[in-house]
Amino acid sequence: MSEAALPLALAAPTPRVLPRPGARAEAVAAWLLAMPALLLMWAMLLGPAVAVILLSLTDWSLGEPEMPWHGLGNYVEIWADHVFWTSLRNTAIYVGVSVPATVALGLGAALLIEGAGRGRAFYRAAYFLPVASTLLALALVWEFMFHPRVGFVNQAIALVGIPKHDFLNDPDTALLALAAIGIWQNLGLAMVLFMAGLTAIPRDLYEALAMDGADGVWERFRRVTWPMLGPALVFVVAITTIRSFQVFDTVAVLTDGGPSKSTEVLLYTIVENGFTYLRSAYGAALTAIFLALTILLTLAQTWLLDRRAHYG
Template sequence: MSARAAGHQSHASIHAWLLLLPALVLLVAFTHWPAVSTFVDSFYSTPKGSRAAVWVGLENYRAMNDDPVFWKAVRNNLWFAGATIPLSIGLALVMALWVNERIAGRAFLRMAYFTPTVLPMIAVANIWLFFYTPQYGLLEQVTGALGLPSHNWFGDQSTALACITLVAVWKEAGFFMIFYVAALQTLNPSLREAAAIEGASRWYFFRRVQWPLLMPTTLFVLVNAVINGFRMVDHVFVLTRGGPDNASTLLLYHLYEVGFKFWDTAYASAITVVLVVVLASVALFQFFVLDKRVHYK
């Protein structure tokens, strides 16, 4: 390689790194550095006033292990994620299959299904807060018309978390639907024609042709659904504040309370580390294990 060519390649490399520099600075400043700082803070005590933080080792993690509210939030979050992930993905797939067909009002249906996604989460929570309001809410009006007794949906431990789950499914299904619609539109129309010629039913065509070809999209949607299942805080903050008696407290809301309500930043850092490790492990499992079962075109 001549000196001139080497110099040109060096200038091109410097130019490329300069173009990447703003994104790298933002990534390091707002992602990598906070993650490292949080990990380090989890081994120190919370600084209070003039008293500086001191090394406490695994004390914050021991406190977390002995915290009944933390384990209650873990159980609630597992129940919440276990319900929202399959329901939102399944509903998104059904809606995508429907609006992908040549039906009247298809554009309106797509807009109606996607509308909850573009609404701010706080606005969505306030809308559903009105629906669930005892005696005056829309749901109470419907149940009252059917002769059913009034019920405090967010004030009952047996229904508070289920109500939040319903709101989350309603909010996320439209977002996941867009990815499925895009994937369905990339499928070759000749596949449907060949299936029709062979006399295959719609269910058989979906199970044997469409579903396997949608697996890459499903894997992507599944990763996002898992992350969303463990980062819910807005709806809990507006609808229930974790009540009654922590019946609807989720991990991220518990983290918010510990860090910003009780100002125990060290303990909050320990919870954050555990949450990040769990989510990273699940994401790696999905990509390196489930990805082997995905067939790409």
């Protein structure tokens, strides 16, 4: 193109792109198809969350006819509430103990069952049974197992020369005992999810590794199994963290938050304020903080692990 024709070409109008026939009808149809799911999401998740946040900005108690505006007063009170900080610390300890142990033991169980020649179906069902069972009923079984004199746990440690101990009534061990129950409950779910990830690993990767002369158990795990389990690990950590953060049943049945509030977790504090003390707005503020912490923790873990996950 000559230099004289260049300004004319630049000044020429850009041809208008006409919309594809039927594009608007397709967009309307897509919104109509998605509307039931959007309405259900709003009714079950987003709507209640917005209602809780609005309630937390009031000073309403259950049964009162009016709902006076309180602004951020509940959150200021929470900041100065030592019970909240105690429950938050206990929740963090519970999650910090139960999540790594559940992930490690679940992966170990999945590897052992996957390598077993027989009885895979039996072991899967046996490990998954606590997940499908009612924890409220099984908590009573665990209360007997932790009995200071005749419980199975104390009988077992007595065989190796360790003195018997009242784990659930000692402030130093009660939370760890509840964490052990949580690990036992979530272990089966982690195992099943890891087994699904193991099944999805292509077998030819192990064959290629064997051709390179690295066919040892540790080499197979380090070079193939662990990298390819990245997506499953992201999901298992996220689900286990959420389930551990929501611990309530064992606390309510076995310890009632004691002794000396050593096992009072965040969800137990929410229920106690909202339904025992009838401080609905204060409980709503605690719930809003609980939701925010759960979302932030899950997003942070997913982001950190997802960067290292291999999606092949």
